[in-house]
Amino acid sequence: MNQFALLRQHPELIYFDSAATCQVPDVVLQAYTDYYQQHHANVHRASHQLGRAATTALETTRAKLAEFIGASAEQVALVASTTAALNGLAEQLPVQWQAGDEILLSSAEHHANILPWQRLAKQYELTLRYIPIDRETGELGEWRELLTPRTRVVSVTAASNITGTVFHLQPLLQAAKAKGAWTLVDAAQAAAHVPIDVHQLECDALVFSMHKLYSVNGCAVLYIRDALRDAMAPFWVGGGIVQRVSATEAELIDGIHKFEAGSPNTAAAVAAATAVDWLQQQHLQQQLASLRHQLVEELQQRAWLTVLPSGAQATPTISFYSDAFQAFDIAAWLDQHHIAVRAGHHCAQLLLQQWQLPAVVRISLGAYNTADQINRFLETLDAGWALFGSD
């Protein structure tokens, strides 16, 4: 708590919305401002010392973020966000689309991993298929029959942003590869909480935004396996990625840098590298697992609400609903008491539709949360029930 300027300014605040974005520790903000105060210049093209220093900063970050997921630097592009990366992948995957080709997603996808495929599907008359999520367990439902000879892409989230379930993706991705499909993983919710090893996962691409790992906005990791990297065209074209340009043609560079046309957000990259160092020093896994356990146990004792299932392994994200109250009313009540939770569909409407739920309340925990805060949250929830619920 002491390490977060925003939380020091608002000691009354209980921030339970880290799955949306994390608060940023001082060391990360410091790295961000230090970059602008001491090292700022544009990269690659600069022949002066500052430009070389900025280039080094960017490339050092790339190497660190690559190591974080078991990749090599030549496989990691730094892009603006998960949303940007998923849109780029959908547009540029090297597939000769034929009408009737299939894309396999899950019902737990964030809209960022649905809308780009819907647009593509409309353009080429493709079929989108969705792996259901088991209502009892929160795990991936049956997918074997959904993987067909027409499946060209499997793009799935590594963890649900609603239930917190960490999906066991390996068998699915292996089976998809065996069928010749491209395999993509949205690790936006998982990366802060579970170790990621891209080789073990057998994915062709994996993406996550660093603002969900205690860094600033504007930097996301896009891992691309060599074969896909070399076969895929850049998402954007422009400065920094050309060998030679004529009036009508451009010869582009090879390698991972072709995915980074234009001036990069080096400050956000530098902050991201610091955030990864910081995160690795915190050893949060046990602390957050125990807070999650406390919260779920307590919530399950309240008969007036239902906690959504979260599978065998879960991030510290928990959602619940109540037949007695609207989710938005619960969130508003908590907000009046300085407790920041989120209510709604959480940009994952398909899951709630599949489970026939209108909206849920989501609590997502982070480094700064404590058992005392959970107790205060529960007391506030109970006070609301006592005032408005019981009759």
Ligand code: PMP
């Ligand atoms: N996928 C998942 C699972 C997410 O939780 C989010 C963020 N809510 C995104 C994608 C989109 O990330 P961003 O807004 O950083 O592009």
